[in-house]
Amino acid sequence: MKILIKNIKELLQVREENIDKVSGAEMAVLPKIDNAFLILENNVIADFGTMSNCPDGNFDKIIDATGRAVLPTWVDSHTHIVYAGNRVQEFVDRINGLSYEEIANRGGGILNSAKKLNETSEEEIYNQSKARLKEVMTQGTGAVEIKSGYGLTVEGELKMLRVIRKLAENYPVKIKATFLGAHAFPTEYKEDHSAYIDLIINEMLPKIAAENLADYVDAFLETGYFSVEETERIMESGKQYGLTPKIHVNQFTAINGIEACVKHGALSVDHLEIVTDEDIEVLKGSVTMPVALPSCSYFISIPYTPARKMISAGLPLALATDFNPGTTPSGNMNFVVATACIKMKMTPEEAINAATINGAYAMGISDTHGSITRGKSASVIITKPLTSYYQLPYAFGSNLIEQVIVNGKLI
Numbered sequence: 001m002k003i004l005i006k007n008i009k010e011l012l013q014v015r016e017e018n019i020d021k022v023s024g025a026e027m028a029v030l031p032k033i034d035n036a037f038l039i040l041e042n043n044v045i046a047d048f049g050t051m052s053n054c055p056d057g058n059f060d061k062i063i064d065a066t067g068r069a070v071l072p073t074w075v076d077s078h079t080h081i082v083y084a085g086n087r088v089q090e091f092v093d094r095i096n097g098l099s100y101e102e103i104a105n106r107g108g109g110i111l112n113s114a115k116k117l118n119e120t121s122e123e124e125i126y127n128q129s130k131a132r133l134k135e136v137m138t139q140g141t142g143a144v145e146i147k148s149g150y151g152l153t154v155e156g157e158l159k160m161l162r163v164i165r166k167l168a169e170n171y172p173v174k175i176k177a178t179f180l181g182a183h184a185f186p187t188e189y190k191e192d193h194s195a196y197i198d199l200i201i202n203e204m205l206p207k208i209a210a211e212n213l214a215d216y217v218d219a220f221l222e223t224g225y226f227s228v229e230e231t232e233r234i235m236e237s238g239k240q241y242g243l244t245p246k247i248h249v250n251q252f253t254a255i256n257g258i259e260a261c262v263k264h265g266a267l268s269v270d271h272l273e274i275v276t277d278e279d280i281e282v283l284k285g286s287v288t289m290p291v292a293l294p295s296c297s298y299f300i301s302i303p304y305t306p307a308r309k310m311i312s313a314g315l316p317l318a319l320a321t322d323f324n325p326g327t328t329p330s331g332n333m334n335f336v337v338a339t340a341c342i343k344m345k346m347t348p349e350e351a352i353n354a355a356t357i358n359g360a361y362a363m364g365i366s367d368t369h370g371s372i373t374r375g376k377s378a379s380v381i382i383t384k385p386l387t388s389y390y391q392l393p394y395a396f397g398s399n400l401i402e403q404v405i406v407n408g409k410l411i
């Protein structure tokens with residue numbers, strides 16, 4: 001299939017030479033071509049340029065994008081979209097005054113989702129999850145990282161990862177799988193943390209590796225969850241099976257977890273609602289991408305990641321949804337980009353870079369996703385008519401997407 005998109009008002013995030021990420025002041029630059037064409041062929045970006053150089057030729061489909069912007073699809077590098085049921089009752093409990101921590105201490109939270117997941121068949125979990133995946137594709141997401149972590153048993157974790165694999169097989173969206181057995185301690189291991197970590201290391205990881213079910217390893221490094229030392233054990237063991245760490249850290253407290261993640265070569269550190277000056281120092285010059293999750297901050301009323309401070313220090317920053325039943329029941333990257341602008345004071349250019357090329361880095365796919373570059377995946381968003389791309393975060397409650405193409409397929 002050869003698709004020509006012509007008369008594009010603004011073709012955004014154009015990178016003639018591929019880059020893997022943008023950091024600090026570079027984040028404010030979003031290269032674009034006005035009055036552009038874009039050709040997609042055999043699932044990849046074949047060519048682009050100004051309309052004055054638009055080639056004639058035979059196309060299977062021609063899309064006239066007069067008045068519209070075209071940009072690479074969003075890269076959502078942090079989600080938990082495979083889960084069973086929902087946690088609406090906890091949502092109402094929070095409105096009535098309970099905190100996330102209080103709910104978790106009552107056996108709600110992650111353990112509530114784990115109970116539901118272990119009681120639900122693989123087929124039913126797949127059906128619930130595919131509906132969420134289809135929804136986020138229509139919202140412009142072309143690549144998504146999905147974590148396990150609601151099983152917390154050998155079978156439950158394998159079940160989740162098999163569902164993720166099946167989603168990857170059946171949908172054009174690019175998917176990376178992350179093993180998050182260290183999401184919470186099951187009740188029976190509350191007093192014996194090392195026994196649960198032994199289970200992760202000696203039983204879960206070998207089985208996951210044998211079936212090649214995961215690309216990355218994650219842990220919830222947080223006061224009351226996994227300590228720095230416990231997370232280090234998980235990172236070391238994961239790496240032995242070829243799984244690079246991507247770690248939940250600094251959501252509620254800063255306990256020098258970022259330093260440990262950087263030391264272990266983590267691809268990303270995610271959440272970062274609480275960030276110290278020392279955390280910023282250790283991230284400088286590292287391979288580790290900081291990832292902010294502003295929809296989570298919004299939904300459970302916790303601080304937003306201090307983006308300005310981090311970008312001013314020269315750091316890169318990625319944006320992702322954290323789509324999960326507890327803290328972020330939304331996978332809408334458009335809302336994430338808008339919220340980053342409105343609440344974190346990121347400029348539209350910074351937010352779009354964070355949600356495309358830097359997101360791609362945070363899921364290890366910047367060679368194929370995250371920019372309009374020849375040879376990259378034919379995954380683009382075509383907007384509705386707009387005055388400029390500033391309207392995307394400005395009109396935060398409107399759906400400004402007219403058409404999404406994911407790996408050459410019209411969604």
Ligand SMILES: N=CN[C@@H](CCC(=O)O)C(=O)O
Nearest residue numbers: 109110220248322324326327
């Ligand atoms: N914080 C840890 N994990 C998820 C929430 C999990 C849940 O509450 O179900 C998060 O990223 O916010």
Ligand SMILES: [Zn+2]
Nearest residue numbers: 078080248322
């Ligand atoms: Zn998360």
